Amino acid sequence: MDSVNHFEIPVDDKEKAKEFYGSVFGWQITDIPMQGGVTYTIATTTASDQQTGRPTEPGAINGAIIERSGQLSAPVVTITVASGSAPASSDAAASANTRSLFMPRSS
Secondary structure, eight states, X not given: OOEEEXXXXXXXXXXXXXXXXXXXXXXXXXXXXXXXXXXXXEEEOSOBOTTTOOBSSTTOOEEEEEEOOSSOOSOEEEEEOXXXXXXXXXXXXXXXXXXXXXXXXXX
């Protein structure tokens, strides 16, 4: 079965968003420095396996808080599909050769 395995929430003010999601939902928020001076902000919503990094609770996912930009203005949900499996929707069918499908919410 194909599954949702990651999300990204674009925000205008990352510091306020980190405070909001951390305090309201109890998410662990961690900034990870990346190349080029970019910071990727991980949102841990549930306990994860220390070796694989995958959530230990079935059906749970973790994600990230990202800076909103022209191309990333709506939440992104990542669905991992088995290699060679046929995605259900016609829009996804064009991406059948990829391992992950990015499906932003319509505005």
